[in-house]
Each structure stands twice: as structure tokens, then as C-alpha cells.
Amino acid sequence: MTNCTVGDYLVLRLKQIGVKEVFGVAGDYNMEFLDFIVNQDGIELITTCNELNAAYAADGYGRINGIAALVTTFGVGELSAINGIAGAYAEKVPVVAITGSPATKMQSSGALVHHTLGTGDFSLFAQMYEKVTVAQAYLTPENATAEIDRVLRECLLRKLPVYISIPMDVAKHEVTAPSNLLIPPVWQSEPATLAEVVDACVAMLEKAQKPVILADFAVDRYRLQQELRQLLAVTGYPYATMNMGKGLLEETHPQFIGIYNGAASKEYVQKRIEEADCVLSIGTLMTDFNTGKFSAKLDPSRTIEVNGQSVKVKRALYNNVAMRDVLSALSQKLQHRDTKTLDFQHSIETLDAGFTEPFQPNETPITQKRFWYRLAHFLKEDDIIVADTGTALFGATVVPLPKGANFVGQVLWGSIGYSVGALLGCAIAAPQRRSILLVGDGSFQIAAQELSTMLHYNLKPIIFLINNDGYTIERDIHGEKMPYNDIQRWNYHKLHEIFGSNSWGIKLSTESELESALQKVEQNQDQLAFIEVIMSKMDDPEVLSKMLQQ
Numbered sequence: 001m002t003n004c005t006v007g008d009y010l011v012l013r014l015k016q017i018g019v020k021e022v023f024g025v026a027g028d029y030n031m032e033f034l035d036f037i038v039n040q041d042g043i044e045l046i047t048t049c050n051e052l053n054a055a056y057a058a059d060g061y062g063r064i065n066g067i068a069a070l071v072t073t074f075g076v077g078e079l080s081a082i083n084g085i086a087g088a089y090a091e092k093v094p095v096v097a098i099t100g101s102p103a104t105k106m107q108s109s110g111a112l113v114h115h116t117l118g119t120g121d122f123s124l125f126a127q128m129y130e131k132v133t134v135a136q137a138y139l140t141p142e143n144a145t146a147e148i149d150r151v152l153r154e155c156l157l158r159k160l161p162v163y164i165s166i167p168m169d170v171a172k173h174e175v176t177a178p179s180n181l182l183i184p185p186v187w188q189s190e191p192a193t194l195a196e197v198v199d200a201c202v203a204m205l206e207k208a209q210k211p212v213i214l215a216d217f218a219v220d221r222y223r224l225q226q227e228l229r230q231l232l233a234v235t236g237y238p239y240a241t242m243n244m245g246k247g248l249l250e251e252t253h254p255q256f257i258g259i260y261n262g263a264a265s266k267e268y269v270q271k272r273i274e275e276a277d278c279v280l281s282i283g284t285l286m287t288d289f290n291t292g293k294f295s296a297k298l299d300p301s302r303t304i305e306v307n308g309q310s311v312k313v314k315r316a317l318y319n320n321v322a323m324r325d326v327l328s329a330l331s332q333k334l335q336h337r338d339t340k341t342l343d344f345q346h347s348i349e350t351l352d353a354g355f356t357e358p359f360q361p362n363e364t365p366i367t368q369k370r371f372w373y374r375l376a377h378f379l380k381e382d383d384i385i386v387a388d389t390g391t392a393l394f395g396a397t398v399v400p401l402p403k404g405a406n407f408v409g410q411v412l413w414g415s416i417g418y419s420v421g422a423l424l425g426c427a428i429a430a431p432q433r434r435s436i437l438l439v440g441d442g443s444f445q446i447a448a449q450e451l452s453t454m455l456h457y458n459l460k461p462i463i464f465l466i467n468n469d470g471y472t473i474e475r476d477i478h479g480e481k482m483p484y485n486d487i488q489r490w491n492y493h494k495l496h497e498i499f500g501s502n503s504w505g506i507k508l509s510t511e512s513e514l515e516s517a518l519q520k521v522e523q524n525q526d527q528l529a530f531i532e533v534i535m536s537k538m539d540d541p542e543v544l545s546k547m548l549q550q
């Protein structure tokens with residue numbers, strides 16, 4: 001058997017589970033470990049301007065790649081990142097959060113070293129992470145290899161962040177190199193329970209006259225798009241998704257009827273879901289922004305809820321059954337239905353005409369409605385669209401997505417500024433695809449410096465900054481004219497000149513100017529594009545206005 005260091009062991013395991021880039025910020029407690037990343041082939045260190053943005057980047061990367069990793073230094077670094085890790089926990093994104101910590105002798109002696117609270121207690125920050133990670137490992141020379149494997153398996157299995165504390169001296173300690181691959185674990189259903197729940201689901205669905213599928217974000221997190229696609233093909237059922245699951249499958253899919261968001265939905269979508277005699281709900285999460293401020297009305301007596309490791313049929317709960325197994329079994333047992341019998345309208349039939357008719361620009365100021373109409377025609381297959389919490393997120397949710405497009409947004413956690421770091425992560429995860437950012441001026445100010453990181457790594461995203469002079473969504477909620485919803489006005493479109501080269505920016509306010517800018521994007525695909533779009537302070541997307549009225 002050959003030996004390697006603990007640091008090399010961890011890096012090797014990260015590569016084996018699919019991590020090709022690691023995000024982070026150097027600090028004196030983690031630099032020994034960072035050396036192991038830099039010195040190994042097949043993995044790259046992506047350094048960001050601060051740890052919070054590194055965590056956001058890891059979240060975005062994890063959504064596209066399926067797994068991500070982040071490295072911070074003890075105390076100041078890991079606490080800067082914890083908001084981003086909490087967001088990943090809330091939205092079920094598997095991120096390996098690694099903290100370089102002081103040497104074991106230093107910790108055991110209670111030394112009053114920097115980046116601590118001066119109490120001699122080195123466990124406090126790790127205790128904080130226990131609340132926002134599913135598993136934790138505190139590495140020692142004796143337990144390092146077993147603990148690394150344990151928490152990485154938990155991360156892959158549960159699709160949630162994990163925490164690893166690696167002291168400086170432990171990172172350099174020699175251990176036996178792994179002789180086998182780290183195989184991702186899968187949930188195992190209890191056979192008898194699975195058979196019982198599938199029979200119950202089939203009986204309820206076959207009896208229904210107007211069944212419908214409502215699929216959401218957890219299908220994506222468990223990477224079960226093909227199982228969902230197979231179920232749709234077998235049954236012929238119409239299906240909708242929710243805001244968190246937007247882009248789960250292509251929105252050109254022949255059975256897609258639209259986005260269900262409670263009373264903020266299109267009228268047909270709301271009625272078709274709420275009046276269905278059986279709703280097969282797969283991986284949904286009934287949060288406020290996912291249900292039109294809790295205006296969704298799903299009758300439990302007509303609902304089957306399929307979750308990661310459980311199923312609820314009406315009011316009967318079945319545990320120890322995996323979503324993958326349930327979907328596969330239903331595909332084998334359900335009968336195909338004729339579309340004509342299912343009260344079916346494709347989403348394209350209920351879209352506003354502006355999304356489907358050719359866009360004719362004029363010289364008038366650009367509005368929210370017209371901007372989203374034009375964006376729909378701009379998007380291409382395989383684009384990655386990242387939208388920040390606020391008018392950008394809600395406006396983008398109604399834009400039809402082309403085949404292969406991914407939609408990234410923090411619908412539950414809703415940390416403003418998240419999208420800027422997430423864009424970085426998405427672009428690193430899939431550099432061959434177009435990455436598009438939709439962000440408000442207020443959100444952008446929180447994480448603006450990562451524009452520098454994008455240029456540093458020669459990334460070429462397309463950034464649309466909606467400048468509506470402050471926090472419009474906050475003005476909608478409370479304090480329309482209060483000073484806390486105002487922000488300093490920046491020359492956003494000129495920031496790229498400060499941060500680096502191979503980029504261009506423009507500020508515009510009319511439809512014709514927007515049209516010219518989009519033409520320039522097509523002509524300059526080898527440069528980062530920054531398009532600042534001026535809009536009215538209180539102009540809201542229609543779906544946001546409907547939701548706020550609930």
C-alpha cells in the first residue's frame with residue numbers, strides 16, 4: 001500500500017465524487033491544505049474576493065455540477081461563508097464546506113490565537129455549522145480517512161452541505177492512500193413498503209379522471225429528470241412545476257402546462273392543478289414564494305406527495321421509500337392516457353402574446369413587461385439563467401425557457417446578492433455554456449466585487465443589471481419612500497473598466513437601445529457583457545404584483 005497526506009486524501013476523494021474546482025479564500029490556517037489542491041492534477045482552486053461570495057459560488061456550481069466544495073480559514077473565514085452554506089442547506093445543494101483550523105496542539109492548549117474569541121474554546125464555530133450542515137468531521141491523524149469518507153457519503157446521499165475541519169498539522173499527516181473509489185450511496189427502499197405505496201398510488205391515479213403531475217426542485221437535486229421524463233411519456237399526464245423547480249425539464253416539453261404559484265399562477269394552471277381529482281406532487285416545497293404567499297390550495301384527500309425518502313398518499317405516510325424507486329415503479333404500472341381526455345393546454349397556449357410574437361422595439365422607455373418579453377426571444381438552448389431575489393427573480397419565472405436551459409435562483413433562502421456569486425460558480429461549472437445574470441442594483445452592490453473574479457478567470461457571462469434606483473421589492477412590501485430602501489447610485493456599466501479587460505458595458509433606457517445592445521452581445525461572444533437597464537422605480541413584474549396582493 002502507498003501513503004499520502006490527509007490533505008491529498010481529501011483532494012483525491014473530492015475529485016472522485018465529481019469536484020473539478022474548489023472555491024475559497026486563502027488564510028494562514030488553510031494554506032497548507034490549499035497547497036494540496038494547487039499541486040494535484042485534475043482539480044483547480046478558484047479564489048474569490050471574500051468567503052461569502054465563495055459560498056454563493058459553490059452553491060451555484062453545485063446546482064449545475066451536482067456537488068461542490070469550499071475552503072475557508074478558521075473563525076473569520078468560515079463565519080463569513082456561513083450565510084451561503086445556510087442557503088445551500090435550505091435549498092438542498094450538496095456543498096463540502098472545509099475549514100482550515102489551528103494545529104491540534106494549539107487547540108488542546110487553549111492558546112489565545114488570532115481569529116478566535118479569546119476564550120480558548122476552538123469548538124464554537126464548528127457548533128454553529130452543525131445547525132446548517134447534515135454531517136460534520138473534525139479530523140485527527142487517527143480518524144481522518146474514515147471521517148472524510150463518511151461525511152462525503154452523507155453529502156452525496158442527503159444532498160445537503162457537510163462540514164470538515166482540518167487542522168494545519170493534520171493536513172500534512174501521512175495516511176494510507178485510498179485503494180478504491182468512493183462510490184456514491186443511494187437510498188434503499190424497504191421492499192414491502194415500496195410495493196404497498198406503489199399499489200396505493202396506482203389505484204388512486206388510475207381512478208382519477210383528470211390527474212396531473214406537479215414536479216419541483218427536489219427532482220433536480222436527486223438528479224431524477226430522466227425518471228420524471230419516463231413517467232410523463234408512459235402516462236401522458238400534463239405536468240406543471242413551481243418557482244423552485246423552474247427549468248426542471250425543458251418548458252417546450254409537450255406535456256408542460258406552466259408554473260404553479262398559487263393565486264399568482266396563470267388562471268388555467270391554477271384551476272388545472274387545484275381542480276384535479278389527483279395531484280401527483282413530486283419533490284415540492286410549499287414555501288411562501290413557491291405558493292403565491294401560501295395561496296396554493298391542494299386538497300390532501302386528492303394529493304399524492306412523493307418526497308426524497310417518503311410518500312404521503314392522502315393522509316397516510318409511508319417512510320423508507322426512495323423517490324427514484326417510486327417513480328420507476330409508477331412508470332411500469334400506470335396506463336397511458338389520451339391527451340384529449342385530460343383537459344390539457346400546453347403552456348405556450350396560455351403565455352402572453354409578447355412571449356411568442358416577434359418583438360418590435362420602439363423608442364419608448366423599457367418596462368418590466370417588455371423587458372421580459374424581449375429576454376424570452378434572446379435566450380438559447382442550454383443557457384444558464386441566474387436570477388437574484390427581487391423583481392429579477394419574479395420577472396424571470398414567467399419567461400419560457402428553451403431546451404436544455406437551467407434556471408438558478410434562491411426562492412426559499414432569498415439572500416440578496418447571491419446571484420452574483422452563483423453566476424461565477426455556474427460559469428466555472430459549465431464554461432462551454434452561456435451564463436446569464438439577472439440582478440437588481442441593490443442586490444448587485446452586495447457582491448459586486450466578484451465581477452473582478454469573473455474577469456480574472458476569463459469568464460464571459462452576460463449580465464443584465466436592472467437599475468430601478470433601490471430596493472423595489474422592499475418598497476412594495478413596506479416603506480415605498482423610506483430612506484432604508486434607497487441606495488447610492490453607481491455607474492454600474494463602467495465597473496468592468498475598473499476590474500479588468502476583455503469586457504464591455506452599456507447603460508440604456510429604451511427598447512431600441514436594448515435591441516442594439518443585444519445585437520452587440522451576439523457579435524462579441526468572447527467578452528463579458530454588462531448591460532445596465534434603467535427602469536421605473538415602482539415598475540413590478542405582473543406575477544410579483546399578483547403575489548403581493550395575496
